[in-house]
Amino acid sequence: MEDCIFCKITRKEIPAETVYEDDKVIAIKDINPQAPVHVLIIPKEHYDSILTVPAGNCIISDMHMVANRLALKFGIVDSGFRLVNNCGEDGGQTVDHIHYHLLGGRELTWPPG
Numbered sequence: 868m869e870d871c872i873f874c875k876i877t878r879k880e881i882p883a884e885t886v887y888e889d890d891k892v893i894a895i896k897d898i899n900p901q902a903p904v905h906v907l908i909i910p911k912e913h914y915d916s917i918l919t920v921p922a923g924n925c926i927i928s929d930m931h932m933v934a935n936r937l938a939l940k941f942g943i944v945d946s947g948f949r950l951v952n953n954c955g956e957d958g959g960q961t962v963d964h965i966h967y968h969l970l971g972g973r974e975l976t977w978p979p980g
Contacts, residue, residue: 868913868964871913871962871963871964872962872964873907873909873913873962873964873966874913874964876893876895876909877893877909877911883895883896883898884896886906886937886940887906887908887933887936887937887940889933890911891910891911891912891926891929892908892909892910892911892926892929892930892933893909893911894906894907894908894909894933894937894969895907895909897968901968901970902970902971902972902973902975903971903972903973904941904943904948904969904970904971904972905968905969905970906937906941906968906969907966907967907968907969908930908933908934908937908966908967908968908969909964909965909966910926910929910930910965910966912926913964914926914964914965915963915964915965916954916955916960916963916965917952917954917965918954919965920965926965930967931950934950934967934969937969938969938971941971941972943971943972946971946972947971947975948969948970948971949968949969949970949971949975949979950967950968950969950970951967951968951970951979952965952966952967952968953968
């Protein structure tokens with residue numbers, strides 16, 4: 868999508884602090900971190916939300932594998948972490964491009980908001 872900020876990041880039109888990248892997924896540090904570790908895991912192919920990923924597509928699995936790798940990389944496996952997907956306006960989604968927030972490095976409370 869032309870105006871999607873995450874698509875622009877994946878195309879390198881907007882700079883971001885990349886912590887992981889492969890042919891399907893990019894992970895960047897959040898510019899407004901809510902925890903010591905706050906990484907956005909973004910598929911390079913545009914999907915508006917988790918609801919628009921076609922059946923049989925492996926991108927969700929790919930994103931989960933990246934989350935596992937990053938949790939190891941940032942040393943938050945043993946202490947715990949949160950993997951969040953916001954879907955729709957009431958769910959807190961502010962960018963219409965599926966992504967996960969990987970948060971950790973401190974005790975996370977519940978409910979979050």
